[in-house]
Amino acid sequence: MQTPSTAALPLGGSLPLIDPHAHFHTPFTNRVDWARYNASRLAAGDRIGVLSHVASVLGTWGHTSPTYFSSPADQSQANRWMLDFAEAQGARVRAYVAVNPNFTQHAVAEIEYAMSRGAIGIKLAAGRRADDVLLDDVAQLAAEHGVPILQHIWQHRRRDWPNQDASDGIDLARMATRHPRVTFLLAHIGGGGDWAHTFPAVVDNPNIVMDLSGSGIDRGMIDEALRWIGASRILWAADLTLCTALTKLFALDHLGASEAEIAQMRWQNAVRIFPAGAFDAALAASKSPLPISEVAQ
Amino acid sequence: MTAAIERVQGGELQPVDVNAWIGEYPFRDVPHPTPDVLIRVLEREGFSGAWVGHLPGAFHRDPVPSNRHLYAALRPYRRQLAPAPMVRPDWPKWEHQLRDAVDEGAPAIRVYPAQWGLPVPHPGLIELADACGETGVAMLVTVRFEDLRQRHPLDTAGDVSAAMLRAIARRTGAVRAGRGAVMLVVGAGKDLIEETHWGLTPDEQSRVFYDFHWIWGPPEDHFGQLVRTVGAQHLTLSSWWPLRLTQQCRALLALLPDDLSSRASAPDFHDGRSLVALARRHVDSPPVALKERGTDRVYGR
Numbered sequence: 001m002q003t004p005s006t007a008a009l010p011l012g013g014s015l016p017l018i019d020p021h022a023h024f025h026t027p028f029t030n031r032v033d034w035a036r037y038n039a040s041r042l043a044a045g046d047r048i049g050v051l052s053h054v055a056s057v058l059g060t061w062g063h064t065s066p067t068y069f070s071s072p073a074d075q076s077q078a079n080r081w082m083l084d085f086a087e088a089q090g091a092r093v094r095a096y097v098a099v100n101p102n103f104t105q106h107a108v109a110e111i112e113y114a115m116s117r118g119a120i121g122i123k124l125a126a127g128r129r130a131d132d133v134l135l136d137d138v139a140q141l142a143a144e145h146g147v148p149i150l151q152h153i154w155q156h157r158r159r160d161w162p163n164q165d166a167s168d169g170i171d172l173a174r175m176a177t178r179h180p181r182v183t184f185l186l187a188h189i190g191g192g193g194d195w196a197h198t199f200p201a202v203v204d205n206p207n208i209v210m211d212l213s214g215s216g217i218d219r220g221m222i223d224e225a226l227r228w229i230g231a232s233r234i235l236w237a238a239d240l241t242l243c244t245a246l247t248k249l250f251a252l253d254h255l256g257a258s259e260a261e262i263a264q265m266r267w268q269n270a271v272r273i274f275p276a277g278a279f280d281a282a283l284a285a286s287k288s289p290l291p292i293s294e295v296a297q
Numbered sequence: 298m299t300a301a302i303e304r305v306q307g308g309e310l311q312p313v314d315v316n317a318w319i320g321e322y323p324f325r326d327v328p329h330p331t332p333d334v335l336i337r338v339l340e341r342e343g344f345s346g347a348w349v350g351h352l353p354g355a356f357h358r359d360p361v362p363s364n365r366h367l368y369a370a371l372r373p374y375r376r377q378l379a380p381a382p383m384v385r386p387d388w389p390k391w392e393h394q395l396r397d398a399v400d401e402g403a404p405a406i407r408v409y410p411a412q413w414g415l416p417v418p419h420p421g422l423i424e425l426a427d428a429c430g431e432t433g434v435a436m437l438v439t440v441r442f443e444d445l446r447q448r449h450p451l452d453t454a455g456d457v458s459a460a461m462l463r464a465i466a467r468r469t470g471a472v473r474a475g476r477g478a479v480m481l482v483v484g485a486g487k488d489l490i491e492e493t494h495w496g497l498t499p500d501e502q503s504r505v506f507y508d509f510h511w512i513w514g515p516p517e518d519h520f521g522q523l524v525r526t527v528g529a530q531h532l533t534l535s536s537w538w539p540l541r542l543t544q545q546c547r548a549l550l551a552l553l554p555d556d557l558s559s560r561a562s563a564p565d566f567h568d569g570r571s572l573v574a575l576a577r578r579h580v581d582s583p584p585v586a587l588k589e590r591g592t593d594r595v596y597g598r
Contacts, residue, residue, distance in 0.1 A: 011551050037516045044515035044552055158450070192446035196325065215513065216444060217542040220328050243514030243548045250544035254341075 010049025012249040015263055016286045018270040018279055019045065019245070020121075021150060021187060021213045021237035022055035022093075026081045028074070030063040038085075042092070044242045048249070051267070052282040054274070056096035056123035056150070057082045068126040068152075068164040072106040075099060079110055083117045091281035094274075096123040096150060101134045111141045120278045121185075125152040126164035131174035139179040148183040148273045150211075151175075155193030168193070169201030169208075176205040183207050183273045188239050190214030190248075195221050199228035206233070209273060212265070213239035217247050223255055231261035235269045311345035313379075313569030315405070315437070316483045316508055316535035318352035319370055320363075322442070324449035327352075330539040332374045339377065342543050344536060346377040348405050348437070348569050352539075355409045355439070360385045360394060368401050379569070381405045381437055385413060386421030395428055404573045405435035405481065410461055411454040418464035429478035430471035433580035435572055438462065440484035440511075442540060457482075459492035466493070466501045477501070479576040483508040483535060487519040494527050504575075506567055508535035510545050514552040521554045529564030533572065 010017070024041065025034035045053055057078035059070025070078070079097050086095040097114030099107035101124065111122060122142050128134050130151050142149050154166035169186065176184050184207060189195045191214030202208040212222060212234060225234055236252070238245035252262050271279055317339075319332050330352065339347055349371060354363025360383035371378045384394040384406040398406050406429065408422065415422060429436045440457045462482055471477050482493070482505065490507050497505065509532045512520045523532065536543040557564060 011548075040518055041516035047552065155447070192444060194447055216447065217545055218325075218443075219539055219542055220326060223328065240517070241513050242516065243520070243552055244545065246514075246548035246552060247542050247544045250548060251542045 010047065011246060012048040012050075014049070016051055016267040016283055017049045017236070017249075018052050018054070018267045018282070019050045019238050020054045020185060020235050020270050020274075021211045021239045022053035023240065024055050024057055024082065024085060024093075025061065026057055026078060028063065028077055028081070029061040031061070041242065042089075045238075048242065048246050050238075051286055052091060052094055052279050054094045054096060054121060054270075055082065055086070056098040058098055058123075058125055059100075066163055069102070070098075070100050070127075072100065072103045075106075076110060079114055083114060083119065086118065091279070091285060094278060095119045096121045098123040098125065099138060100125075100127040101132070101138055102127050104134060104137055108137055108141060111138065111145075115145050115147070119147070120274050121147045122149045123152075124149055126154075126166045129165055130167035130171040135175060136178065139175065139182050143179060143181040146275055148185050148209075150185045150187055152187050153191070153193075153198070155189060155191070155195045156197035157193065169198040172208060173202050173205050176202070176208045180207055183209060185235065185273065186210040188212075188214035188216075188237070189225060190216030190218070190221060190244065191239060192216065196224060199224060203228050209233040209235060209269060211235045211237035211239075212248050213237035213241075213245060215241045215244050217244050217251075222248065222251060226255065226257060226261075231257060231264045232269065234265045235273075236265045311343065312534045312566075314339060314344045314347035314536040314538075315481060315533050315567075315569045315572065316350075316439075316510070317347040317378075317538045318350045318540070319367070320352040320354070322352055322540060323356050324443070324452055327539045332370055332378055335538055336374060336377055338538055338543055339536065342536065342547065344534075346379065346569065347536065347538075348381040349378045350381045350383070350407050350437075354383055355407075355412050355442075360388065364394065364397065368397075375402075379404050381407050383407045383409070384425055386425040387413065387415060387419065391421070391425065392428070395425070395432065395434070398434060399432050403434060404569060404576070405437045407437045407439065409439055411441075411457050414454075415461075417458065417461045418468055422465055423468050423470075426465050426469040426478045426480070427471040429576075430469060430476045430579070433577035435479040435481050435576040436465070437481045437483065438465070440482060440489060442484070456484075456489075459489050459496065462489075462493045462505070463496045466497055466505050472501065472504075476579045477504045479504050479506065479572055481506045481508070481533065481572060483537075484511050486511050487513070487523060490523060490527060494531065502531070506531050506533050506572060508533045509549060509566075510535050510537045510541065512549070514549050518554065520549050520552075521557060524553065524557055524564055529566050531567075533567040533569075 024038045058067050059074035065071035065074045082095045086093045097119040157168040351363040351367040364382040367380050380403050382398050514520045534546050
């Protein structure tokens with residue numbers, strides 16, 4: 001059992017840690033405990049050692065339009081709340097701009113607006129398959145702004161699932177082939193479906209990286225991801241369950257990954273795929289034993 | 298860190314894991330599911346031992362060969378690994394399966410109502426629960442092996458329902474005689490636990506326990522909520538090896554809210570050791586005496 005040397009150390013260890021897949025709730029959702037939820041996420045992140053949560057809000061989370069098919073009005077409202085929240089939280093929270101690609105003009109306008117306010121990535125959920133040509137304008141904007149696209153993925157979609165036009169690794173690989181200048185962050189290999197299908201589906205697309213988030217904590221999952229994709233294309237992340245994210249951090253020490261590979265997965269890959277300087281302030285505040293100059297690099 | 302996890306990490310608490318298996322899983326590869334590796338993992342994670350089932354047997358029709366394999370495979374490791382064999386109450390001579398379990402010193406027997414296609418309520422399950430209560434063996438019910446979203450197309454069993462759990466807990470004759478079985482439910486989430494727990498009388502509740510491997514921590518904080526409402530006295534530690542990462546219990550304990558974390562207020566969770574004591578609380582004579590009765594109804598008194 002890995003025992004931290006002092007109680008003051010973060011639960012997830014002392015090396016820097018960035019969560020590139022986070023969500024928050026807003027007053028516009030159907031949860032009366034939205035503020036408690038957000039506070040809990042931030043507090044747990046502090047205890048684990050998360051320096052920066054890169055987060056999005058998907059419309060009203062189903063309150064006035066479906067989570068994965070949010071109306072333009074709901075999504076604009078959500079993005080503005082997210083950008084305000086990120087501003088208020090400083091380095092601790094950075095924002096994605098989430099868009100519904102079925103409303104292309106709206107999506108384009110939202111991205112331009114959010115980039116002007118400091119968003120560092122684009123979130124695509126399941127309003128349209130990832131290989132749909134409707135997403136090309138979004139991908140083109142991602143290339144122009146030099147930001148990654150976090151794409152919600154169902155690992156091996158064998159049928160349609162309710163309330164979403166989910167994509168899987170094969171769909172995303174087609175999109176990534178069409179847009180080689182864009183980095184696509186394949187979401188939550190622990191988030192449902194058959195993760196074993198995803199690795200061979202995207203192995204030949206170096207512009208696809210993937211995050212470890214999701215409630216799934218199958219033994220063998222991270223091992224196979226390392227074998228197929230390698231640490232340079234894997235990002236630790238949490239999504240909706242910080243407990244399973246901490247479990248995966250604990251497990252990283254026992255999978256045969258080197259210290260350098262673990263550092264890649266914890267934070268260095270995030271620094272690489274997001275715009276330059278996106279995490280400088282957060283890393284500068286790190287309690288990492290590494291010299292700040294080295295951390296920042 | 299919470300006091301509970303400090304006590305585990307410091308060696309002050311050496312819990313017994315209530316849910317591990319050996320053997321292959323039919324629907325995907327699981328890395329090295331052998332007893333010698335399990336021993337090393339348990340030591341690393343601060344468990345002093347485990348209740349161990351035979352994973353492939355859950356998907357077989359006849360449980361007897363799997364149980365035989367389980368007993369043989371664990372024999373060199375019995376100081377740390379206790380067998381938790383299957384007893385299938387819709388199978389002829391299931392009493393022999395229970396007798397063998399008692400003879401082997403099993404702290405618990407496993408039932409898989411979903412995989413066996415047993416309806417709610419199945420009279421055999423009630424009768425088996427009675428027998429478990431009489432013999433001081435816990436009845437372990439596995440709600441699921443994997444998340445519903447990821448299951449193999451051939452894996453159509455579904456999850457064990459709260460109605461099934463309530464039916465077993467409510468309807469045993471031994472309950473009415475004050476000798477109800479300890480029932481341990483593994484793999485349940487918050488909703489299933491709440492629907493079961495609050496659908497039982499206090500007396501029935503006192504015999505039903507849940508592992509917390511599938512309960513979410515922050516930001517939903519289901520685990521903290523259940524510790525406050527259902528109570529840590531109904532929750533147990535487990536590893537879920539070899540299917541899931543064994544560190545999940547440690548992570549959940551470490552992320553408990555501050556007011557449940559201080560050493561003074563740290564809740565006391567159950568483990569295999571304490572559940573054995575509860576299961577055997579009504580058993581006056583050691584299990585071996587039952588075998589000498591020479592009857593199929595090994596649990597009879």
